[in-house]
Amino acid sequence: MSLKFLVVKTCVFLLFSIHIAQAQNRYELNSDWFCNPIKETKANGYQLSKTSYKLKKWMPATVPGTVLTTLLNNEEIPDPFYGMNNEKIKDIYDTGREYYTYWFVKDFKESAKSGEQVWLNFRGINYSVDVFINGEKVNKELFKGMYLRKQFNITKLLAANGENRLAVLVHPADAVGNPNGGQGGDGTIAKGVALQYTAGWDWIQPVRDRNTGIWDKVFIEKTQAVNLKNPHIVTLVPGKRTPGTEQKPATIQVSAELQNTQATPISGTLQYELDGKTISSPVTLSANEIKEISLPDFTLENPKLWWPNGYGEQNLYDLDLKFSINGTVSDSEKLSIGVREIQTSWNEHTRSKQIAVNGQKLFIKGGNWIISDAMLRFSQARYDAEIRFHRDMNLNLIRIWGGALPERPEFYESCDKYGLLVIQDFWMSGDCNGRWVDPMKKEDQWTRRQYPDDHELFIQSATDAVKMLRNYASLAIWCGGNEITPPADILSALKDSILPKYDNTRWFIDYSNSDEMSYNFKGGNGDGPYGIQNIHNFWEERTWPFNSEIGSIGTGDAVSLKRFLPKENQVIPQELEGTEKVEDKVWSYHKYIDYANFLEPYGTPTDMEDFATKAQLVNYNQYRGLIEGFSSHMWDWYTGVIIWKTQNPWTALRGQMYDYYLDPNACLYGLRSGSEPIHAMYDPVKHNIMIANNSFEQQHDLMLRLTAYDMEGNSKLITQVFNYIEPSSVRQIMSVERYIEELGTENGIFLSVQLLDVNQELVSDNFYWLPDATGNYSGLQSLKKTSLTAEAKKTSATQIELILTVPEENTVAFFNRISLIDTKTGERLLPTFFSDNYVSVTPGGKKKITLSYDKLKTTSAQIEIEGWNVPKQMLDIN
Structure with a gap:
């Protein structure tokens, strides 16, 4: 079964939603795009962008999306996440950049009324582009940079009849890197300001187009003469607060950039509404001026505070910010804000930083996050599901790894909703950026230390990312890079210029395993170890006092494995002596980490199903033991721990609490149990x-x-x-x-x-x-088989209550996996959220479990239960 079929069928996650913070009049261009490779396109941008030009044999394009996503959706390539299919797709290093250079064209209806300004907004294109509308070139200079938002005023370029055509030529990164098997391939992928993992890593194979494309949202926005952009909300919560009590006041500070599009001065009012109050200030803008305006501080009485997961409610306020001219709104932004304050201090006892929110210190239990999807198929629904899983694991923080990207606003919206603090890395890694000697790298450490080639582009991108993300309550910490600081001039810009000016309320770590975060008393890298460990180690072997990365195994069960392993590769993985690989090439290709001899105490596995079942027992114990071991030494040895890692953006066979299809394995529930508040x-x-x-x-x-x-x-x-x-x-x-x-x-x-x-x-x-x-x-x-009585009933349009009982005279019904099944297809319904899973019921005992599935109202479903000593049973839902 193909990955494409599964994702569409079970998740329907290719629908892109509109960001909560909407402008006054904005819509997304996310359908009816067409594309063609440059090598097959004879016309230029001036010709292509005229509606009279016929797009003969052009392919329907996925926007937002990458070239590879479009090719997959048009069945031009096989699913790269299935088996060895990725080897069948041409790599850009071998083909040359032109092979993945594409034209993207979109027809749209729009016209500007008198006094209106129409803006074309790109939230992310990889890597450099030229933009044309109606036979005119929009950008005067080549627009370059994967992480830069770009806004163009296209009012004067719109057609008189409202029939418009947009044509965008997207070039891949200048340096695509040799995917030679190293971390980030030969390292040259880091010469640009973009994703480093796309040249391959120890948890993923190379992404063949290096994520070339219009990968993030495209908007049309309409304003009047003044454009309001980059609002900045700061919430100050002094003192030590307690959730759920009467609160002393908090201070709200609001500012925004105002752009006068006219050749004459304009006067108006900048104001916002919050908690039933209006705060305003008169503003005068010079001709064509862009100016940042700060409103008077507002004292919010008895605020409903935002708290991290497990400590209190995630209260959010609606804030309506607008600029008006003579009572008419020129532009506005609606935001959702959490009132909270992040504090950090040095713990002299542990010799590490500790984090506090609203004056209350938190023991950090976190997960490292790569990216939601390696092919950048992002959606609000998938983000929500993944962050909800992290909430359900009783974690309170997610760190976004530096080889990826500034996460999308929709990611942060979900973190705000579920109470997950975020460490956001900037885009460096010790592997590509020269921390270590590495024979796989093309250039020496001195050269790699100065990557990327364009420091100014990195600084511009960092500035823009800060402006885009700084209003989210969940964003707690900025980090200079993964296991290495940026080059000196970039580091100085971040520490001394960008963050003090644009976001001066958050902690900045110079790099992820820095002594500033956690004193590295053992030497080495300041993080790890990785791979499976004896559970005793977590309790008795002291590691770094705020460990930014400590990892282990994470293979899914047999149902998960069969989704992407061809039948002939559904085997027990056998380790090749002296290597990290196994005999089966597909298991190795998907980066399997061996379980060593940890399955043997349960009996030697007889086939893949037996292997996967016993792996879940080890998964559960491994992650429960990890988090319990760290918790047992909180504030003595440790101030926090961040697991490497909690999710995979493709079908990897390591380090994950749920698989790419959003199907949880026992890691999630072991961690959930061990992390109980x-x-x-x-x-x-x-x-x-x-x-x-x-x-x-x-x-x-x-x-x-x-x-x-x-x-x-x-x-x-x-x-x-x-x-x-x-x-x-x-x-x-x-x-x-x-x-x-x-x-x-x-x-x-x-x-x-x-x-x-x-x-x-x-x-x-x-x-x-x-x-x-x-x-x-x-x-x-030798545990005897036993019976398990189960009853299930719908309690709402999205929830089921399941009751499990075992007769008094029986033995324990051990380690039962619960699944929600589509009665028509026999497939698991994903994502389903369980209040608990892999549960054991004692003689005479009872377990109540809640299942949540959003489409329960329109789906015919049954519950499947199967345990270590409990035969599989299918249960109807009352």
Whole structure:
């Protein structure tokens, strides 16, 4: 089954939505585009941009999109994410740049009424372009730079009859790089200001067109004489605040750029409305002047504050900013803002930075993010799903890796919505930009250290990115680059000019694993390790005090694997000795990380399905153990950790909590469990029970209940005792070593670790499976089959409540995967969000799980349940 079919069928994520912050009159040009390669186009831009020119045999184009996306959608190339198909697509390094140089043409209806100004806005084109409208050239100079927005006043170029044609010639990057297998290929991809991963990395194969195209949105915007742009909202929240209480005032500071398009001075009023109040100031602009105007500070009484995930509500205010002339609105912007303040300080004990929001320090539990889709097929719906998954993992931060891009406004809208703080890297990497000696690189370190070739373009792009993203509450930190600082002049521009002038309220880290962020007392790179580890390591081996990257495995289950592995490659991966590769070329091509001998304690896998099932057990334990180990040392060893990585933008076989198709694996739920805001956990090294409190409040009268179960289902209550724990802290409660030795030596045991509040409601529910004295899961290998009773009912147009129970006389129904299935096709419905998954139900116990799926109202669905010792069953939904 092709990737294209799956994405369209299950996700329908190629529909592009309009950004929340809309101008007064703006619409997107996102349909009825056509394209043609330059080598097959005889006409020039002056001719092509006339509506009289016939576009014979031109191909329908995807805009926003890349050349490769258009070719895929027209079935001119095979799915590059499936099997070895990417090898069948010509690489730009071999073909030359002209092969992927394309004309894009769009007809549109528009005219300007008296006094109106019409603007053509590009939010991103890769890499350099010439623009024509109605037989006229729009840009005087070549428009270059993947990350630069560009606005053109096209009022005088519009046709009198309103029938217009736009023609855009898109050239690939000047240096496309040799995809020779190195990190970023031969490194020369970094000579431009663009994505470095497109020449290949250790988690992705090369993107053949290097993402050439009109990759981001194109807008037509209409204003009157004055154009309002780049609004800047600053929220100041002094002191230490507590969520959900009466708040002292906050200060709101608002400014914006105003552009007078006329050859005469103009006077008017800049104003905004917030919380029922109007704040305004008179403005006079000289002829053709562009001027930044600041409005008076506004004191917002009892503000509804914005808090990160797990700490409070993500309150947002609507702010309507507009410029009026004699009472008539010339231009306006509607924004959604969160009132909050980010603070940072140096923790002398851990020797690392710690982050606070509204005066409250946060223990950072984050994930590294690459990009939503390697072919830049972005959408609000996909962003929302991915950020929701991060919210569901109980994370509070996402770091955007420096080999990618300034993330899109729609990404930040979702982070604002779900409460994920963001570290936004600028576009450098230690691999391409010269930190290390690397025989795969074409040029030496001294040369690479000065990449990109055009420093001024980088500085312009950084300035524009700051202006585009600075109003989002979720944006917390700027970072100079991935594992390396930018060259000295760029670094100076960022630190001393751009950020002080355009965004002076956020922390700037000079590079991602800098001593400024986390003192590197061990030497080396200041991050890692990567790959699968013994869970004990997370608890007893101290790593960097604010670890920006620590990674592991992440293979999906058999259903996920079969989506992109051809039948002949659906095998158990066998490692090639002395390498990071495996025997099967498709597994290696998709960057599989080996599980070493971690599956063997569950029994040697017999086929791919068995391998993938046992991998989920390891996935769950690996990520639960990682986050628990770091949490057990919060504020002592650590102020935060960021997992490398939580998602993949293509069909990779490593480091992911959900796959490219938005199908979660057990990593997500292990991490979700281990990251509970208030969490009881088992230390596998010292055999202690601990409680971590990530809230700002002391937790009183928490009942800790510890229960052991043998493989027959017999239970033993170890303890049931009240506890308390201070805010933002971790506390050791008791040792269970004696019980583990007594009960689990022969076959291993199950250990249920729960916290209940005074209403006897579960606050934390953690279920461990512990090996026998030899380190094997012998009890699991011989665990008896058991029955699981399930009932499901719709509780809304998008939600299902699932109740699972096990008879008292049975054994544990262990590690059950729940899926929502399309009854017509038998395929999983994606994305589906689960309140929990890969769940175990104890004898006489009950589990309630909520499933959420947006299209439930129009879809015929069933629930599929299958566990380690529970036969697969299909369940109708009442």
